[in-house]
Amino acid sequence: MTQPGSGEWDGLVLSSRRVADYKPYTFVDGEGVRCSLYVAGCPFTCPGCYNEAAQSFRYGTPYSQELEDRILTDLAKPYVAGLSLLGGEPMLATPILLPLAQRVSAEFAGEKTIWIWSGYTYEQIMADTEDKIALLDLCDVLVDGPFIQRLYHHDLAFRGSANQRIIDLAASRARGTAVPWHSSGPDREDSVPFLAPAPPPS
Numbered sequence: 001m002t003q004p005g006s007g008e009w010d011g012l013v014l015s016s017r018r019v020a021d022y023k024p025y026t027f028v029d030g031e032g033v034r035c036s037l038y039v040a041g042c043p044f045t046c047p048g049c050y051n052e053a054a055q056s057f058r059y060g061t062p063y064s065q066e067l068e069d070r071i072l073t074d075l076a077k078p079y080v081a082g083l084s085l086l087g088g089e090p091m092l093a094t095p096i097l098l099p100l101a102q103r104v105s106a107e108f109a110g111e112k113t114i115w116i117w118s119g120y121t122y123e124q125i126m127a128d129t130e131d132k133i134a135l136l137d138l139c140d141v142l143v144d145g146p147f148i149q150r151l152y153h154h155d156l157a158f159r160g161s162a163n164q165r166i167i168d169l170a171a172s173r174a175r176g177t178a179v180p181w182h183s184s185g186p187d188r189e190d191s192v193p194f195l196a197p198a199p200p201p202s
């Protein structure tokens with residue numbers, strides 16, 4: 001696995017504006033029915049990555065205005081809880097995800113949540129480039145940290161390894177530190193403790 005220094009990886013430079021996949025009406029990428037966008041490109045190169053092909057910034061197809069419009073149309077369905085941003089590495093796809101998240105925020109005025117998955121930890125993002133912080137500011141829940149194979153557990157909700165945390169971003173902004181997310185519905189995961197960020201594996 002590769003770990004970046006603060007600001008070392010810049011999505012404004014690295015992003016190819018490509019997406020690996022788009023899946024409307026999913027049930028596994030966060031709470032409720034969701035529309036999931038998987039961006040292309042991730043340099044973390046975690047061993048055991050669930051989507052190795054999408055590590056390449058050249059993978060997939062170009063993002064387009066048509067796709068963005070379709071995502072907004074799908075999100076408007078009353079039974080859709082929100083948008084999920086996965087990868088690849090969403091924090092390095094800010095040229096497409098910042099405008100998308102801004103549009104979702106403006107058009108749905110907080111009615112639809114935005115969940116984001118990142119190989120960066122919350123603390124790394126908050127110490128990194130402005131575009132990453134701006135994207136995080138528009139999101140409601142962050143699932144953070146790289147996938148660490150030795151910490152894999154099949155029972156974890158919305159994440160693959162126990163180092164990864166599910167973070168309530170509104171509460172974290174209010175307190176200035178990462179605050180664990182708790183489901184208001186049936187997706188509770190009380191059996192898993194909220195861990196400090198794991199150190200990079202040796």
Ligand code: SF4
Pocket residue numbers: 042043044045046048049050051052055087088089118119145146147
């Ligand atoms: S951060 Fe996620 S997408 Fe990137 S290499 Fe690790 S598991 Fe794969």
